[in-house]
Amino acid sequence: MNALTRWARAEWGLLYVTVRDPLLERGWRVVPMTIGAVCLTAVLHSAQNQSWGCRFVRNLGAVRAEDSLWPALLRTPLSLFVPALDLPAWGALTQILLVFGIAEICLGRWRALALAYAATLAGTLYARLGIWLGPARPLGLPGSDAHVVDTGPSAAVVGLAVFLGWRYGAYVTAGAVIAAMVVEVALKENLAGKEHLAAIAVVLLLCGVSALRHRRTAGGCTGSGLPPMRS
Numbered sequence: 001m002n003a004l005t006r007w008a009r010a011e012w013g014l015l016y017v018t019v020r021d022p023l024l025e026r027g028w029r030v031v032p033m034t035i036g037a038v039c040l041t042a043v044l045h046s047a048q049n050q051s052w053g054c055r056f057v058r059n060l061g062a063v064r065a066e067d068s069l070w071p072a073l074l075r076t077p078l079s080l081f082v083p084a085l086d087l088p089a090w091g092a093l094t095q096i097l098l099v100f101g102i103a104e105i106c107l108g109r110w111r112a113l114a115l116a117y118a119a120t121l122a123g124t125l126y127a128r129l130g131i132w133l134g135p136a137r138p139l140g141l142p143g144s145d146a147h148v149v150d151t152g153p154s155a156a157v158v159g160l161a162v163f164l165g166w167r168y169g170a171y172v173t174a175g176a177v178i179a180a181m182v183v184e185v186a187l188k189e190n191l192a193g194k195e196h197l198a199a200i201a202v203v204l205l206l207c208g209v210s211a212l213r214h215r216r217t218a219g220g221c222t223g224s225g226l227p228p229m230r231s
Contacts, residue, residue: 010169011169011170011173012170012173014168014169015106015164015168015169015170018106019102019105019106023105030105031101031104033104033109033112033113034096034101034104037096038093038096038097040081041081041082041083041092041096041153042093044057044061044082044083045082045083045089045092048082048085060075060078061075061079061082062075062079062082062150063075063076063079063149063150064146064147064148064150065124065127065130065131065146066146069128072124073121073124076117076120076121077117079120079150080117080120080153080156081152082149082153083152084151084152084154084192092154095157096153096157099160099161100112100116100157102164103160103163103164106168107164107167112160115156115159115163115203115206117156118159119155119156119200119202120151120155120156120159122155122159122195122198122199122201122202123150123151123195123198123199124150124195125198126194126195127148127191131143131145131146141194148191150191150195151191151195151196154192154196155195155196155198156199158177158196158199159200161173161177162174162177162178162200162203162204163206163207165177166204166207167210177200178200181196181197181200184196185197
């Protein structure tokens with residue numbers, strides 16, 4: 001076994017085994033939420049590219065900082081599945097299939113959805129805070145960003161990827177995702193990149209809360225707090 005293989009096993013071994021066994025036993029039936037999310041995203045993407053559907057999709061699932069808070073919060077859950085018009089839809093669908101699928105198996109359907117929503121909501125609320133602060137302050141945003149539509153599924157995908165990397169010991173992968181988002185903001189300072197960083201910040205906070213809870217549950221017992229390896 002060479003060094004690269006050993007590193008890959010150490011980095012992704014626990015995550016791979018956790019995902020492999022349910023997939024071998026039940027196939028795609030183990031990720032119904034993910035399949036539904038992929039289908040919903042594909043339908044919304046198709047609809048918003050039609051003359052009759054663009055306004056309809058935007059009214060249901062597009063969130064901007066200029067919108068009133070409560071209507072924006074009501075649209076936020078659906079906004080997870082409205083991909084950006086200027087990006088290829090296959091990229092969003094692939095990300096949802098892989099990251100949501102792994103999260104659904106590893107974390108459970110509702111926990112994965114809750115984490116995805118928390119990451120998306122963090123970006124949505126950050127945009128409002130940033131515009132309120134103004135561009136002169138470190139975390140501020142220009143007023144023009146109030147008209148920009150939020151990130152769609154990408155903030156949820158980034159948040160889930162970081163949480164899974166931390167939870168299953170893939171620390172290099174989680175770090176690489178975070179570094180990529182930091183580089184994105186450094187090279188192209190836009191609202192989407194900063195919303196991704198806000199989503200990561202909230203997910204890291206949740207990681208800390210989860211770690212404290214595992215320590216309290218373990219009490220004086222030793223162990224990493226990570227889920228057991230499935231054979």
